[in-house]
Amino acid sequence: MKQINHIIGGNEIASTSGRTSEVYNPATGEVTATVGLASVEEVDSAVAAAKEAFETWGTTSIAKRTAIMYRFRDLVDKHAKDFAALLTAEHGKVLSDSLGEVNRGLENIEYACGLAEHLKGSFSQEASTGIDVYSVRQPLGVVAGITPFNFPAMVPMWMYPNAIAAGNTFVLKPSEKDPSVNLLAAELLDKAGLPGGVFNIVQGDKVAVDRLLEHPDVMAVSFVGSTPIARYVYTTGTDNGKRVQALGGAKNHMVVLPDADIGLAADAAVSAGYGSAGERCMAISVIVAVGSAADPLIEAISQRIPDLAVGDGTDPASQMGPLITKEHRDRVASFVTNAPAEGATVIVDGTEQKFDGDGFFLAPSLLDNVTPGMACYDQEIFGPVLGVVRVDTYEKAVKMIADNPWGNGTAIFTRDGGAARQFQVDVDAGMVGINVPVPVPVSYYSFGGWGDSIFGDSPAYGPDGMRFYTKAKVVTSRWPDPATSSIDLGFPQNV
Ligand code: NAD
Numbered sequence: 243m244k245q246i247n248h249i250i251g252g253n254e255i256a257s258t259s260g261r262t263s264e265v266y267n268p269a270t271g272e273v274t275a276t277v278g279l280a281s282v283e284e285v286d287s288a289v290a291a292a293k294e295a296f297e298t299w300g301t302t303s304i305a306k307r308t309a310i311m312y313r314f315r316d317l318v319d320k321h322a323k324d325f326a327a328l329l330t331a332e333h334g335k336v337l338s339d340s341l342g343e344v345n346r347g348l349e350n351i352e353y354a355c356g357l358a359e360h361l362k363g364s365f366s367q368e369a370s371t372g373i374d375v376y377s378v379r380q381p382l383g384v385v386a387g388i389t390p391f392n393f394p395a396m397v398p399m400w401m402y403p404n405a406i407a408a409g410n411t412f413v414l415k416p417s418e419k420d421p422s423v424n425l426l427a428a429e430l431l432d433k434a435g436l437p438g439g440v441f442n443i444v445q446g447d448k449v450a451v452d453r454l455l456e457h458p459d460v461m462a463v464s465f466v467g468s469t470p471i472a473r474y475v476y477t478t479g480t481d482n483g484k485r486v487q488a489l490g491g492a493k494n495h496m497v498v499l500p501d502a503d504i505g506l507a508a509d510a511a512v513s514a515g516y517g518s519a520g521e522r523c524m525a526i527s528v529i530v531a532v533g534s535a536a537d538p539l540i541e542a543i544s545q546r547i548p549d550l551a552v553g554d555g556t557d558p559a560s561q562m563g564p565l566i567t568k569e570h571r572d573r574v575a576s577f578v579t580n581a582p583a584e585g586a587t588v589i590v591d592g593t594e595q596k597f598d599g600d601g602f603f604l605a606p607s608l609l610d611n612v613t614p615g616m617a618c619y620d621q622e623i624f625g626p627v628l629g630v631v632r633v634d635t636y637e638k639a640v641k642m643i644a645d646n647p648w649g650n651g652t653a654i655f656t657r658d659g660g661a662a663r664q665f666q667v668d669v670d671a672g673m674v675g676i677n678v679p680v681p682v683p684v685s686y687y688s689f690g691g692w693g694d695s696i697f698g699d700s701p702a703y704g705p706d707g708m709r710f711y712t713k714a715k716v717v718t719s720r721w722p723d724p725a726t727s728s729i730d731l732g733f734p735q736n737v
Pocket of ligand 1: 388389390391392393397415416417418446447448451452466467468469471472489490491492522523622624650691695
């Protein structure tokens, strides 16, 4: 059985904690590996390796760091298919989707390659007579990343490329459900010339997370995962004096106005609702159909669902793979099974489709007459279930989104430019799509929802990511002539 290990100080280290977790191929239900779950001591040794590496990495020249990032970028690009194969084997998403994930991760490495530009300070000559003022950004030291199962390659790439480029050293605690892909990243960083100890991986669970949150040498924590854990990580990390960015779950609404192109909106809803089996924090899970849009839209979506090919992600014919675990598949199915008792109408029941073998498959479902207060509306389902809420006005659609505790992504489908612009102004969500159902920002903007989709005030990656991983220093400098020096006890004034 394959054993998935830590990477500490540039070396692969097997856990000796005696605690392990099983990694599955979700398409077959088979256990393919075991992952050793870190003890407190193992986390401590990863942090110690990172701390030691920071001694030299933190002052390594911009030129040398840039060269390593460029080499890493090229290696990831060259090995994109290897990343995708590992992703599909442990996460289950179809290979084309896995490749998409790698390419969106690659964008973040490309952004980090521009570190020379991103880390530039500013300079004000003669801010006061004979005085210059300038700012610099310096790395924090050891920073940690804790990541979810659903984007096992990309979400870590939201973090470590910027963190490392900025001169920090990094300890990654990936999801224990699909951890292999980051070992390939570690291998390629090593090949790119990154010194050992700059990028470390501790495999683990709550024990590892809790140790990172309290370790005095961890300066900052980036977290992406579900809302309850994001809240916990933010509270615990900040209580321990750390800088924390914690991105949580989501319930993303797609508003369809009556004037929208229904075919285009249906294509978008199906793609964004069922892509990656709905296991995306930017998946559309609620369609808010305004007025007369509802009936034709539901008709168009239900016509498209039977054509979707659900199967093993390694089969090029598959469009949607399995869910991550059997437990998660059963939980998602329960929202569909319980929907009628809550008053929703099941238009397409994915739980009826049976699959050969023991994979964690669940076919797409479509619910109508969903309303707030139903579990299928109030909870994050994180599976291939689309719910349609009918409202009679645009204002009610916007209010529903504002009243929802999450505020990650949202989208509007319309042919009316004025309505779309008004939506962009009115809507309570951090990332907005106009006829774009999954508006994940490009890497040179930053990613962050509102409300319970984020804790802390720092979105991930892009300019905000670079700021998160650096601290600002402002220098006020004077080179006076000692001959004119005198004592002045007054508060310094700019003249
Ligand atoms: P999760 O919260 O269960 O796990 C995330 C990480 O936290 C993992 O590394 C896990 O090991 C760790 N963890 C789990 N339970 C813990 C506990 N009790 N104490 C400390 N650490 C713990 O999330 P998941 O199921 O892996 O991922 C899916 C969730 O992530 C969904 O809610 C999804 O919306 C969210 N997500 C959000 C974003 C975003 O950008 N906002 C992106 C991707 C995923």
